[in-house]
Amino acid sequence: MNRLLKNKECNSLLGGLSADYRFFAPVRRAGRGRLSDTDLITYDQISSVEEIVWDEKTLRSAKEIMFPITETLMRFDQKTISQPSVVDNRGIVIFCRSCDIHAVSRLDKIFLDNGTSPDPYYERLREKIHFVLMECADPFKSCFCVSMKTNIPEKFIAAVREVDGGLKVLSQRRTLVDKLSTIGSECEFELHYPKQNGTEVFPPQTLDMPSELYDHEMWDEYSGRCIACGRCNTSCPTCSCFSVHDVMYDKDSGQAGERRRVWAGCHIDGFTDMAGGMEFRKSSGARMRFKTFHKIYDYRKRFGENMCVGCGRCDDICPEYISFSNCINKVSEQPGTQGESL
Amino acid sequence: MKNPYLPEPCRIVAIKEETDIESTFTLKSSIRPQHGQFVEVSKPGVGEAPISVSGFGEGFIELTIRKAGHLTGKILESQAGETLFVRGPYGVCFPADLFAGKNLIVASGGCAVAPVRTLIRSRLADQEQVSRTSLLFGFKDPQSILFRDEIDDWKEAVPVVVTIDKEACSWTGKTGFITAHVPDVAIADPATSYAVVVGPPVMMKYTTQEFMKRGLSPENIYVSFERRMACGIGKCGHCKIDDSYVCVDGPVYRYDKALRLLD
Ligand SMILES: Cc1cc2nc3c(=O)[nH]c(=O)nc-3n(C[C@H](O)[C@H](O)[C@H](O)COP(=O)(O)OP(=O)(O)OC[C@H]3O[C@@H](n4cnc5c(N)ncnc54)[C@H](O)[C@@H]3O)c2cc1C
Ligand code: SF4
Ligand code: SF4
Ligand code: FES
Numbered sequence: 001m002n003r004l005l006k007n008k009e010c011n012s013l014l015g016g017l018s019a020d021y022r023f024f025a026p027v028r029r030a031g032r033g034r035l036s037d038t039d040l041i042t043y044d045q046i047s048s049v050e051e052i053v054w055d056e057k058t059l060r061s062a063k064e065i066m067f068p069i070t071e072t073l074m075r076f077d078q079k080t081i082s083q084p085s086v087v088d089n090r091g092i093v094i095f096c097r098s099c100d101i102h103a104v105s106r107l108d109k110i111f112l113d114n115g116t117s118p119d120p121y122y123e124r125l126r127e128k129i130h131f132v133l134m135e136c137a138d139p140f141k142s143c144f145c146v147s148m149k150t151n152i153p154e155k156f157i158a159a160v161r162e163v164d165g166g167l168k169v170l171s172q173r174r175t176l177v178d179k180l181s182t183i184g185s186e187c188e189f190e191l192h193y194p195k196q197n198g199t200e201v202f203p204p205q206t207l208d209m210p211s212e213l214y215d216h217e218m219w220d221e222y223s224g225r226c227i228a229c230g231r232c233n234t235s236c237p238t239c240s241c242f243s244v245h246d247v248m249y250d251k252d253s254g255q256a257g258e259r260r261r262v263w264a265g266c267h268i269d270g271f272t273d274m275a276g277g278m279e280f281r282k283s284s285g286a287r288m289r290f291k292t293f294h295k296i297y298d299y300r301k302r303f304g305e306n307m308c309v310g311c312g313r314c315d316d317i318c319p320e321y322i323s324f325s326n327c328i329n330k331v332s333e334q335p336g337t338q339g340e341s342l
Numbered sequence: 343m344k345n346p347y348l349p350e351p352c353r354i355v356a357i358k359e360e361t362d363i364e365s366t367f368t369l370k371s372s373i374r375p376q377h378g379q380f381v382e383v384s385k386p387g388v389g390e391a392p393i394s395v396s397g398f399g400e401g402f403i404e405l406t407i408r409k410a411g412h413l414t415g416k417i418l419e420s421q422a423g424e425t426l427f428v429r430g431p432y433g434v435c436f437p438a439d440l441f442a443g444k445n446l447i448v449a450s451g452g453c454a455v456a457p458v459r460t461l462i463r464s465r466l467a468d469q470e471q472v473s474r475t476s477l478l479f480g481f482k483d484p485q486s487i488l489f490r491d492e493i494d495d496w497k498e499a500v501p502v503v504v505t506i507d508k509e510a511c512s513w514t515g516k517t518g519f520i521t522a523h524v525p526d527v528a529i530a531d532p533a534t535s536y537a538v539v540v541g542p543p544v545m546m547k548y549t550t551q552e553f554m555k556r557g558l559s560p561e562n563i564y565v566s567f568e569r570r571m572a573c574g575i576g577k578c579g580h581c582k583i584d585d586s587y588v589c590v591d592g593p594v595y596r597y598d599k600a601l602r603l604l605d
Contacts, residue, residue, distance in 0.1 A: 073347050076386040081427070083345055115576020115590045116432070120345045214604045241579030244572045248387045257387045259347075264572070264580070271580065272570050272605075275410030278543075280569070280583075280605040290605075298585040 003180045004187035006166040010049040013183060018047070022088065024065055025052040025095035025134075034059070043094070052095060054162045057140050059317065061103060061237030062094050066125040067111070070262050073121065073244070077256040086124055095132045095160070098153035098193070099145045099309040103237030104129070105154070109303045110240045121261075133159040135191060141198040142312030144325055148203065150309040151194045159191050199315075201325045202332045203296045203306055206339030213337070218330050219285035225320045226267065226284035232314035232324065233265025238295070238307045241265060266291050292327055346575050349384055349427035355402065357422055360488050363409040364453065365418055366396060371403045373431055377438055377461035378566055378594045381405070381430030382574045385420075389413040392571045392589070394457035395431060403428075406456040406488065432574040434594045436461050436564055441536050442471065447527055449478040449520055449549055451541030455488045457566050457593075458540055466499055476501040476527060480520035480541070484513045501528065520545060524552035532557030539597075540566045550597055563597035 005013070014023055025046045032040035041056045043065065072084050094100075104126075111122035133156040136145075145151040153159075158171035168189040171177055233239045243264040248257035264271060267287045272280040281287050299307035314324045331337055352369040359365050373381065375395040383405060384390035391413050397404030409418045417426065438461060446465065450458050465471040477496060481487045483506050496502050503523050505516040516523060520541070529535050537553045539546050546565050553563055569588045572578035581588035583603040586595075595603070 081348060081351075081386065083348060110579075111577060115573075115587065117344075117346045117575065119575075119577050120347070211604070240577070242572065243578065243580070244390060246384070246387050246389050259384075259386070259390070261572075261578075264578070266579070274568065274570055275408075275414070276542075286605075293584070294582070298582075301585040 001171060001177045001180060002187050002189040003169050003184040004163070004166060004189075005169055005180075005184035007049055009183045010167050011047070013179065014047060014049070019090075021091045021093050023047070023093045023095070024062065025049075026054075026056070026058045027051050028053050028056075043096075046095075049167060052134075052162075054134070057143075057311075057313070057316065059313070060235050061311065061313065062096050062100050063103065063107060063237050063239075065092060065094060066104070066122055066129060067107060067240065067242075067263075070260055071121055073259045073261055075256070075258045083120075090128070091130060092125070092128045093130050093132055093157075095134050097134050097136050099143070099148075099150045099311045100237055101131045101133065101153045101156060102150040102309045103311065104131075106238040106299070106305075106307050106309065107240055109299075113303075131156040133191075135159060135161045136194050137161070137192060139194045139197050140312065142315045142325070143194070143197045144199040144201045144310035144312060146194055146197050146310075147199075147201040148306060148308055148310030153193075161189060161191075197310075199312060199325050201310070201328045203308075203328055204332050204337035204339075206297075206337050207301065208339060209293065209297055210334070210336035213331065213334055214289065216334065218334075219283075219289045221285070222288035222322060222327075223283040223285035225322055226288060227320060228267050228269055228284055228287070229319060230265035230268040231317045231319065232291070232322075233267055234263060235313040235317045237311055237313070238309060239263075239265060241271075266294070288322075288327065292324070292331060295324075296328055296331070346429065347573075349382065349390075349429040351425045352403075352428045354420055354422050354424050354426060357420070360406060360490075361486055363418075364406060364488060366404055366406045366489075367417070367420075367426070368397075368402055368404050369426060369428065370401060371428060372401065373403050373428065374398065375403065375431035375460075376435035377464065378436040378457050379431040379433050380457070380574070380593065381428050381432065382571075383407075383417070384427045385413060385416055386427060388416045390427075390572075392432075392574055396456040396459045397463070398460060406453070406459075408453050430574065432589055434590075434592055436538060436566075436594050438464060441465075442468075443474070445474045445476075445530065445535035446471075446538065447476050447478065447529070447535065447553075448538045449480075449524070449541075449553075450539070451480040451520055451545045452482065452486065453488070454540040454542070454545075454566070455479060458538055459489065459492075461538065462496065466496060472499055478503045478505075478520055478523060478527065480505050480507070480545070482507050483510050503527075519548075521548045521552050524549060524556065527556070529556050529558070532559075532562070535562065537563045538565075539563060560598035560601055561596060565595055565597055565600050566593045567595060567600070567603075568593065 029040040111119040161168040242261040295308035352371045356368040396406040569581040576590040
């Protein structure tokens with residue numbers, strides 16, 4: 001069902017649902033960008049649709065909603081260990097684009113399927129989440145969703161397109177359809193998906209990466225350029241790694257504290273450090289190789305699809321202008337990388 | 343649903359000092375691990391670390407811990423009666439059933455005797471297996487020898503080589519790296535013999551090569567990997583090599599698979 005809603009009508013819909021749902025979308029934080037006189041575009045909670053930013057990409061993805069940068073796993077005092085409960089039990093609706101919806105399915109594989117049991121902290125947030133697709137009429141320059149086959153979204157409760165003074169909304173969900181039928185007016189709305197991007201990549205197809213590629217000279221260049229800042233990891237919607245730290249609230253008494261997890265990244269120093277001073281991937285080139293293979297090869301071998309969703313954020317953010325999309329193509333130019341596809 | 347990150351309190355029942363920097367802790371615990379598995383051990387407020395189970399029985403587990411940093415340092419200061427927090431067991435074990443009735447050589451170095459100790463104990467507790475077992479241990483120096491009394495007991499039952507890296511006064515036994523002693527191990531039929539090789543990466547690399555020179559195929563060799571770990575359950579990503587998570591698919595790997603894992 002397609003409806004045209006004026007901003008005011010959208011906002012009263014959001015307002016009416018706010019007892020049961022929180023809404024997140026790309027928003028502008030004036031003056032908080034990486035460079036002077038720039039704004040930060042980021043996911044945050046919204047109460048009106050005018051806050052949504054349509055024409056710029058967020059610096060980071062929406063993953064911190066279900067996988068917070070820092071998260072308390074347990075609290076302890078001298079006698080007990082307890083699991084913190086969820087503070088807000090409302091459902092979560094995220095306005096985001098196709099690649100970011102796909103990215104959450106990649107996180108699901110790690111947090112829910114991989115290993116011995118689902119991650120309960122992720123699971124309890126993930127259960128609450130619904131997606132509203134923001135139509136990508138005109139993909140950003142660095143996007144390569146078409147190459148990564150993430151241009152067509154899965155599993156969203158509604159799709160929206162920004163029009164002058166309002167939103168066009170498309171939904172098949174019965175409960176939502178009932179609500180929408182009483183607001184706004186009928187309209188034409190045929191959802192468009194990106195068919196072509198400014199950036200094109202050719203991910204490798206092989207199930208058996210030639211071993212020569214592991215210490216190929218192509219990685220040396222990254223050793224010279226990458227400064228191991230980890231921004232490519234933190235901006236990536238599919239990077240799921242974390243470290244765990246214990247913190248005491250009052251160091252002197254040592255009575256109470258908590259165990260936290262914090263985002264970690266394979267490009268950052270210390271990620272593989274072992275007792276006795278051993279480290280498995282010392283050079284930035286080796287880390288770039290590790291990340292690249294994880295995103296476009298290892299994960300596919302394990303779970304059947306590529307991890308990278310082609311959002312292009314790592315290319316946008318790297319202070320050294322390292323291009324991940326170029327890197328994928330460099331890998332694919334090497335002999336033996338095309339093999340049989342999954 | 344049970345939260346896999348929440349550890350159980352386990353009382354320290356006994357502590358045995360093995361060396362200056364290593365002690366074996368006996369913890370009251372209902373965990374029933376298999377040979378070669380590990381647990382995550384923590385002291386709230388200090389941290390958590392993966393530690394191999396070096397012994398277990400009805401109602402208890404043993405952990406042999408080396409002082410390597412902040413947490414392990416604090417654990418080594420603990421006294422009997424205090425509590426450690428434990429969750430697990432985790433990871434893939436040594437295929438003891440596959441080894442049953444076959445010749446098995448266990449070669450391990452330093453702290454890595456801990457993860458193979460329960461395998462050795464179970465072999466030697468079974469008369470059928472005793473005659474088919476031989477052991478090879480390497481330590482840095484005589485002071486670093488772990489499980490000294492127990493190794494002496496093992497010597498009564500099966501061929502055991504203990505070697506230290508360099509000559510030392512007071513040492514009349516064998517010297518040199520483990521690799522130097524693989525050629526002398528009796529291997530009647532390489533096709534039906536297995537080797538378990540556990541130690542630091544370089545040790546494993548060269549020791550497995552020696553066993554292959556003796557005719558063992560990579561399919562008949564098992565190794566155990568150590569990697570940085572923050573979760574033990576396949577989530578945190580620290581332990582990943584290629585498409586394999588050491589905490590879930592390892593730490594024990596058959597060598598033909600291990601060979602293909604490139605960091
Ligand atoms: C499967 C497995 C089995 C192990 N079995 C044993 C054992 O039986 N006995 C034993 O003494 N040790 C064992 N270890 C090593 C032990 O986990 C580390 O010594 C311990 O984590 C160091 O913690 P720390 O807080 O004392 O060190 P820290 O003060 O945190 O740091 C000291 C050094 O240890 C490294 N380190 C920190 N945390 C980890 C971690 N989680 N995994 C690996 N390295 C880390 C750091 O990078 C640093 O270089 C095992 C490790 C693994 C992966
Ligand atoms: S690797 Fe780069 S392009 Fe791919 S999903 Fe992550 S941030 Fe986006
Ligand atoms: S953002 Fe660029 S410089 Fe920073 S770690 Fe990633 S590749 Fe290296
Ligand atoms: S230790 Fe966390 S994924 Fe293996």
